[in-house]
Amino acid sequence: MGKNKMLLGVALFLLFALGHAVMAPGDESSRCTNQLDPYPPSMMMLMNSRHYSALLGPEGVWDQMDLDDNDPETSFNPTYFKHNAGGICRWSVMSCGYRSGWQDNYLFTQFISKAAPPDTTHTVRVIVDILYTLSSCRARYNCNPKFQLLKFETDGPQPREVFTDHTNYQSIRVRTGSSAVTQRLVENIDIPANIEGIYLAVRDNTSCIQVAQMQVYRYQCPRKQEGLVVFPDTAAPVDNDITIIAECMPNSSPVTPNDMAMTCDKDGNWMGAGSCRCDPGYKRVRGRNGESCVACQEGTYRTGSDPEGVCLSCPGNTESDEVGAPECECQTGYFRNLEGMSDTCPASQTRETVSDDCTQPPSSPRNLVKTGSTAESLSVSWTAPEYSGGRSDLYYRVHYSDPDNVGILLESHCTQCHTGTSCTISGLRPATVYVVQVSAHNGVSDQDEGGALARMTEITLATDSAPPSAPQRPQAFCQVVVWEEPEHINGVITKYLVKYLAVSHEVSGDRNSFVLPTELPSGTVIRIYAVNVAGTGPFATATIPSDCAGLDTPDALVTCPSCPGCPACPIPTPSECPTIPVPTVTRTTTVAIPPVTITRTTTVARIVPTTVTTTATVTRVSTSTVRTTVTRTTTRTTSTPCPTPPPSSPTTGAAVSRPG
Known part of the structure; x- marks a missing residue:
């Protein structure tokens, strides 16, 4: 068991090493693979002399310049460093020409980029790590056991004649000492943000140096x-x-x-x-290369509200026809109450989410009927819609027509969140026809503006009749009474009643004037009533004016001063009384109170006995433009004569008309 664990550990190490190995460019040799040793992820290798299959020359890690005699024997040359049976080669370069006299040899690297990300704005530090050997010099030779490390900062690769020009370089370090043991030189070079990279150079100034390896790297996160x-x-x-x-x-x-x-x-x-x-529409997936977000397939969705959420199937009456859907859209004719109702209906205030099914508005209420009425109210009832839309938050709105504005609907108190199936509308006019509309609603019906008519039913009803109000603006003249129709007719005026001194007259409901059959004393109060099918309403009063006392004669009648005892005579001036040739005088007065016009004409004849004739003509134009004229004439005789005019009068039978 322990042996297996050890083998497994070795295998994992080799996999790690191979995964971080960098092959030398152009190295196809079966003998040398030039693999690099593994390095940690925090180390960004910028240059390794063992990375290249060739050591010297334009394709190698090094280029060189011999400034003393350009003798290859005294310049840097490749030297076998070590080799093992596994095919891994390690070669180095060496310059040891001091035996030939003074030497000045340069070893130049290729361009070394700091390889920082494009958005890097800070200074980057690169580390130069050199393995080298400085051999001891024998006393009989002109030997100088030291070498120099130099740098050339630049914005990018330069032509060979530029980067091999030693005058472009700055010294970094001079290393001295002689030892057969391989030594290490580590130098930090800080490269500003505006510099892309560097060239490095090793200068041999009459020494015996072997450069086993040079590595240039930087640290990175x-x-x-x-x-x-x-x-x-x-x-x-x-x-x-x-x-x-x-x-x-x-x-x-x-x-x-x-x-x-x-x-x-x-x-x-x-x-x-x-x-x-x-993001919404994507689900979290864990794979061999780490975690990723994969789009939800058609017919599924994910809202993104939970970090570990998975793609869910579309709710009822919804669909998604593309990948990566954050929600499934409602099918045509279906809706969600995503914002909550704008009114205060508690059942519809709950805000739905994209995880809820989509639903529909209800159908229209059924069996709308009248259940009662008064002169000022109508009561209706109905039954619930056949289809609720798949929801439980059903409510109703009741409207009624505005009798003063055709096509305008007014809200009843059964408009907001009315969940019952009956309603009484108050504050109506008597004997008025109304259209009552009842519409069914739920939490999504307001989103379906085009389907409002399908959710509504209506009925045409009339309120009960009531007696009309009193006639308006009544006015009495000497023999005529006029008025305007009541403010509230409450149906159709069938007639008017005109009453005075225990006398009652009926007037057709389409008229608003009455000619008195006789002259009434001044101050007589006349009552006018409006009547409809519901009864007689309150009365309005008009009073006979005071200027109607005695004869109804013109105000222009005067007394002749030269005729003692003569009655008032209708002459232009008193001085003309003895010579007046006019036997009659006429006075006309017109009063217009639309739609009634009253013309009153009084004629006084200077005869014995004196006759005063008054003719009152009342003209009424109805709303149907029918003109009605009523004429009434009264005659009154007095026994006192006026003086007889002189016989020499040149004119007789003339009349003088004086407007009142």
């Missing part, structure tokens, strides 16, 4: 996934920690956006943890 949270690949800072906003996997969103800030330290460690959940 590597991309990793925890649940649905993705920590992006981030270059580690030089000193202080930096804050990075973590991301969510595709089709997911942060549970709390403010909790997605993570910290990356200089050693490549992440600190902090966020939380993401799948």
